[in-house]
Amino acid sequence: MKANLSLVAVFAAGFFAMAAGGPALAKDSVDKGSISSGNVRVVARFPHVQPSGIAFLPDNRMVVSFPRSAHEHTGARLGVYAQGKIIPFPDAASQEQFVSPLGMIVDAQGKLWVLDEGMVEGQGTVAGAQKLFEVDPVTNQIVKVYPVTAPALLPDSHLNDVRIDLTHGTAGTAFITDTSTGVHPGLVVIDLATGKQRRILADAKVVSAEPGFVGMIDGVVGRYDPDHAVIPQGGVDGIDLSADQKTLYWQSLSSRKLYSAPTALLSDTKTTEAQIEAAVTYEGETTMGDGMATGPDGSLYISDVERHGILRRTVDGQVMMVARDARLIEPDGLAYHDGSVYSVIGQWARLPVFHDGKSLEEMPFIIVRIPLNK
Numbered sequence: 001m002k003a004n005l006s007l008v009a010v011f012a013a014g015f016f017a018m019a020a021g022g023p024a025l026a027k028d029s030v031d032k033g034s035i036s037s038g039n040v041r042v043v044a045r046f047p048h049v050q051p052s053g054i055a056f057l058p059d060n061r062m063v064v065s066f067p068r069s070a071h072e073h074t075g076a077r078l079g080v081y082a083q084g085k086i087i088p089f090p091d092a093a094s095q096e097q098f099v100s101p102l103g104m105i106v107d108a109q110g111k112l113w114v115l116d117e118g119m120v121e122g123q124g125t126v127a128g129a130q131k132l133f134e135v136d137p138v139t140n141q142i143v144k145v146y147p148v149t150a151p152a153l154l155p156d157s158h159l160n161d162v163r164i165d166l167t168h169g170t171a172g173t174a175f176i177t178d179t180s181t182g183v184h185p186g187l188v189v190i191d192l193a194t195g196k197q198r199r200i201l202a203d204a205k206v207v208s209a210e211p212g213f214v215g216m217i218d219g220v221v222g223r224y225d226p227d228h229a230v231i232p233q234g235g236v237d238g239i240d241l242s243a244d245q246k247t248l249y250w251q252s253l254s255s256r257k258l259y260s261a262p263t264a265l266l267s268d269t270k271t272t273e274a275q276i277e278a279a280v281t282y283e284g285e286t287t288m289g290d291g292m293a294t295g296p297d298g299s300l301y302i303s304d305v306e307r308h309g310i311l312r313r314t315v316d317g318q319v320m321m322v323a324r325d326a327r328l329i330e331p332d333g334l335a336y337h338d339g340s341v342y343s344v345i346g347q348w349a350r351l352p353v354f355h356d357g358k359s360l361e362e363m364p365f366i367i368v369r370i371p372l373n374k
Helices: 002-019 092-097 273-279
Strands: 041-046 054-056 062-065 078-082 085-088 101-106 112-116 131-136 141-147 159-165 173-178 186-191 197-200 214-217 220-223 236-241 247-252 257-262 281-285 289-294 300-304 309-313 319-324 331-337 340-345 365-371
Touching (some): 054 101, 054 331, 054 340, 062 101, 085 092, 101 159, 112 159, 159 236, 236 289, 247 289, 289 340, 300 319, 300 331
Parallel strands (some): 289 331
Antiparallel strands (some): 041 365, 054 062, 078 085, 131 141, 159 173, 186 197, 236 247, 247 257, 289 300, 331 340, 340 365
């Protein structure tokens, strides 16, 4: 009887210790997805200007675009970032040619291509400013300018990002995402030899926001609403080419569905809209993403704006998280360079337009590097 009483006393002591939060209480478990992956390195900070696009030139210079659509600013609109400074690129004299450079990419031959959205804070869309620039990083000169015009360009167009396919067309083909400021998204295709352009998949389901879509960015949950956005939303946004340039991938911002189509068909002006739509492949769900970048092994890296992270989608369709960190506040432009993924963090979801006129942005804006396989 004494032994039984002793057991009861031990049990009771342990119970009350746990109830009181004493040493018998184990540490509470937490969602591992909320813990930083520990591989995010800040490589640039911008206390006064908002970055967006990012690309690396063949000589390893990092080029960054500084659009004016959300924040009008003085200084470089396109620049090389080095040793804490922004150096106008290709030079200071060329800056006035850019209105609001946004997406960019370096093609397979080392040329830099810069897409100008042509929008300025307080002014909206500037007529005639939507352009694609070809820049030679060897001579540091703008080689050619391709104005994007109607009927490929619509009154509510918002040109977002660009990729260059050099395997089709005598001088290559440009693929541009038009997210749209309204409800008319699509892809713009430009023959770089002739400058001829056309709009494809206009308003198609595969480039549009999903009706009723609910997303969360920076802790704010919002349903897609073309009349009142509470988080960034819209149609086709992220875009990239496969490593062999045979396939174009894209995804709408208000969607988690990834799509693709053969570049041979998309670049052929003889293909009909029905043929293009029939050739589109649904690649499965990924995330609510923005920027995209392709690695040399064909893996597609996608910014995960909901989970403050970067996803990797392998060529066989597997999806995994390669980085997560609370500082990744709506990752924007992505670039793969020398075994790492770089991401621009522009805090777009904190703009006043999404918060009844109040800015929630916290300086500085940053660029991060995520080393892979290390």
